[in-house]
Amino acid sequence: MPTEFSHLLSSFDPETGEIAGAKPQYRRLSDLRGCFADGAAYDAALAQGDPLVYSVCACEAATGPGDLCYGIGRIMAGRVGREYYMTKGHLHTWRDAAELYFGISGEGMMLLEDHRTGDSRAIALLPNHAVYVPGHNAHRTVNTGSRPLVYIGVYPATAGHDYAAIKERNFRSVVVEQGGRPALRSREDYLRDPAGPGPGALR
Numbered sequence: 001m002p003t004e005f006s007h008l009l010s011s012f013d014p015e016t017g018e019i020a021g022a023k024p025q026y027r028r029l030s031d032l033r034g035c036f037a038d039g040a041a042y043d044a045a046l047a048q049g050d051p052l053v054y055s056v057c058a059c060e061a062a063t064g065p066g067d068l069c070y071g072i073g074r075i076m077a078g079r080v081g082r083e084y085y086m087t088k089g090h091l092h093t094w095r096d097a098a099e100l101y102f103g104i105s106g107e108g109m110m111l112l113e114d115h116r117t118g119d120s121r122a123i124a125l126l127p128n129h130a131v132y133v134p135g136h137n138a139h140r141t142v143n144t145g146s147r148p149l150v151y152i153g154v155y156p157a158t159a160g161h162d163y164a165a166i167k168e169r170n171f172r173s174v175v176v177e178q179g180g181r182p183a184l185r186s187r188e189d190y191l192r193d194p195a196g197p198g199p200g201a202l203r
């Protein structure tokens with residue numbers, strides 16, 4: 001079996017989320033300042049330690065126009081306040097660039113927010129399911145389960161990752177635990193009433 005990836009063949013480990021020959025990036029809680037809505041809950045969690053929140057490993061061997069890349073994400077189970085562990089989230093620098101996500105294991109959601117309209121959606125990300133992320137949608141992956149969420153995202157090599165817009169104004173919506181289930185709520189609404197009105201609205 002090959003140990004290095006090439007343009008044509010690469011191997012990945014669905015348990016660890018690692019791609020042979022590629023260097024994983026690790027995002028700890030301290031790397032996610034400003035991402036979670038509840039700042040006090042974030043500071044309190046960080047005072048207890050700086051756990052790994054997620055890792056991402058990318059195969060970006062092909063770089064030309066028309067080429068494709070993929071990344072494997074592995075998000076740990078956990079929450080800050082009621083908000084589940086999640087990725088930083090980004091827009092593609094090339095705003096038209098879409099992406100396909102495939103669930104490998106665990107249970108999660110894709111939080112999509114159209115930067116032109118501000119509309120938010122949360123789509124289940126489950127094993128044996130694919131989620132299409134259209135262009136112009138900021139996307140963030142959320143682990144709503146009790147074990148690691150592992151998934152693959154396939155994107156154009158020329159997509160580029162723009163984190164600046166998200167860092168500046170964050171997503172308008174949050175995926176939070178409500179009545180034991182994930183719910184999509186506006187960030188303002190969540191901060192006003194963290195427990196929420198009742199059981200979550202999402203399946």
Ligand code: PAN
Pocket residue numbers: 056070071072073087088089090099139140141153155159161
């Ligand atoms: C994914 C993401 C991965 C990590 O491969 O890069 O889920 O999320 P952040 O990049 O927001 O930290 C992807 O969407 N690539 O385009």
Ligand code: ZN
Pocket residue numbers: 090092099139153155
């Ligand atoms: Zn992306």
